[in-house]
Amino acid sequence: MTTGAAAEILGVALGCALVVGAIGLLVARLIRRRSLRWQLLLVATVAALGAYAGALAIAQLMFLSAHDLTVMTLVSSVSAVVATLVAAVVGRAVSGWSTVLHEQVRGLELGTPPRLDDRGPAELRALSAELADVQQRLESSRQRELWLEESRRELVSWVSHDLRTPLAGLRAMAEALEDGIAADPDRFHRQIRADVDRMAAMVDDLFELSRIHAGVLKLNPTTLALSDLVSEALAGAAPVATAHSIRIGGSVDAGLEVSADPAGLSRVLSNLLMNAIRHTPADGVVEVTGRRRGDAVELSVSDGCGGLRPGELQRVFDLGWQGDQARTRADGSLAQGAGLGLAIVKGIVEAHSGRVQVENVESTRGCRFSVLLPGLT
């Protein structure tokens, strides 16, 4: 065959294939919303029709014999049938894989356990893996939401318990004073005052927490010398420590500074110190330390509480959670707090882009609360 004839065949075949391809594109546009199976069938059909059309045109041009044309048509037909069958089989498989993905997406809504499909083409497998990942994250946030709802419910019942008990006491004392049957009115007045102060502090804490959770906590960060802050907190806690026969002390790396809201950080430190003093037995030691930790600043309070159990280590920062002894009081008087202190600490620290954690310290038979704050840049 001459080069010219070959070029002519190529040109004619290309022309026919382009025409059939253009019609195929048009049909593809019309069936674009149909199943992938139809699209695959279309590809196979376009390929077969392109070959047919090319063969026919060339036959006309080159005046092929009827016999040759029949042979070409038969060969093209067989390959067209096979191509269509292959397209149908692949289309069926693709549609099966997409059904699995569909079920996975439905699983997201129903919360069924993630199911990874490792068959199918790379793109669908990647999509399936992504879906399984999303499903897992969704499940853990669903669990967290349930748990938050539960802790909110617990908080309401705990706080109402913590307010109802002292209110009943206050009413009894007020009635006794009113009826003039109080044996020691001065003691009653002092008790009423102390209970009212504690209840007011509890309401303040609740208000602070609602501001933290609403994200409207106003911080005025300034550069603070950590040693000053620690000295002030130690001086503030000293009377309570002395009353409990507890030694308190601290050390801070020289020149250590942090950018934080002074009132917020003092609150963090005093909450941690008060807890430490409350949970350390008489003659124990409570220590505050300020250290550089790489780019960050670590402020920690260690005590001699005897260690926290694993379940307690996980829950101490939960809103309203209190250890067994902290909540119940045998005499029915106002419990020491409402389990809000550490939730406030966490909220304030996180508002400073820091984090707070607790760990047991074997050597001192106690625990250590550490606050990690970003260092000055």
Ligand SMILES: Nc1ncnc2c1ncn2[C@@H]1O[C@H](COP(=O)(O)OP(=O)(O)OP(=O)(O)O)[C@@H](O)[C@H]1O
């Ligand atoms: N230093 C500590 N040592 C041992 N247990 C602690 C310590 N600090 C806190 N806890 C436990 O964590 C619980 C929650 O502490 P949190 O400060 O949030 O509440 P609270 O001290 O009981 O009440 P509030 O702080 O509202 O007055 C406490 O009831 C106690 O069981």
Ligand SMILES: [Mg+2]
């Ligand atoms: Mg507390």
